[in-house]
Amino acid sequence: xxxxxxxxxxxxxxxxxxxxxxxxxxxxxxxxxxxxxxxxxxxxxxxxxxxxxxxxxxxxxxxxxxxxxxxxxxxxxxxxxxxxxxxxxxxxxxxxxxxxxxxxxxxxxxxxxxxxxxxxxxxxxxxxxxxxxxxxxxxxxxxx
Amino acid sequence: xxxxxxxxxxxxxxxxxxxxxxxxxxxxxxxxxxxxxxxxxxxxxxxxxxxxxxxxxxxxxxxxxxxxxxxxxxxx
Numbered sequence: 001x002x003x004x005x006x007x008x009x010x011x012x013x014x015x016x017x018x019x020x021x022x023x024x025x026x027x028x029x030x031x032x033x034x035x036x037x038x039x040x041x042x043x044x045x046x047x048x049x050x051x052x053x054x055x056x057x058x059x060x061x062x063x064x065x066x067x068x069x070x071x072x073x074x075x076x077x078x079x080x081x082x083x084x085x086x087x088x089x090x091x092x093x094x095x096x097x098x099x100x101x102x103x104x105x106x107x108x109x110x111x112x113x114x115x116x117x118x119x120x121x122x123x124x125x126x127x128x129x130x131x132x133x134x135x136x137x138x139x140x141x142x143x144x
Numbered sequence: 145x146x147x148x149x150x151x152x153x154x155x156x157x158x159x160x161x162x163x164x165x166x167x168x169x170x171x172x173x174x175x176x177x178x179x180x181x182x183x184x185x186x187x188x189x190x191x192x193x194x195x196x197x198x199x200x201x202x203x204x205x206x207x208x209x210x211x212x213x214x215x216x217x218x219x220x
Contacts, residue, residue: 001178141187142149
């Protein structure tokens with residue numbers, strides 16, 4: 001498995017966990033009350049930060065283990081990695097645009113800032129997840 | 145299931161004839177071994193530049209390594 005594929009897998013493993021942890025923390029803080037009363041901003045920052053750190057730790061740890069088996073290709077990437085990354089980026093972009101449109105619609109109807117921020121956050125999270133799936137499929141099944 | 149690319153190739157045959165491993169050829173043309181495997185298995189269409197580098201590594205022309213079916217219907 002090449003360096004960039006390991007990174008794609010690391011992101012793919014971490015992003016659904018991050019999403020679930022965030023939802024659980026928000027629901028916990030709401031404690032059955034209205035979600036708009038939740039102090040979501042610090043939670044979101046912690047979860048994003050934790051997700052970034054977890055992804056880095058996972059890919060570095062994985063890279064060290066992979067490097068023991070195949071020291072040649074530990075941190076190398078090439079034209080196929082760039083092609084797959086571009087394709088994944090295009091897939092991600094679609095979901096970010098959908099989330100952006102959702103945010104505009106929510107602003108238009110005067111929705112609470114909780115829903116506006118979390119719609120955008122969900123858009124980022126889903127785009128990362130779907131983009132990761134697309135990348136992994138391209139690595140496993142091929143990109144033609 | 146992803147369809148294989150229409151660009152066929154004879155890299156494996158050329159490589160075996162030249163006594164090169166996948167890792168050696170990959171290093172020569174500056175890609176990872178996984179990329180070379182993907183090209184050999186027609187799971188990835190190489191860029192024109194990479195195709196030239198592969199052909200040059202064997203000292204042959206592009207047409208000797210890569211093929212593309214005639215979809216125009218015209219007989220040549």
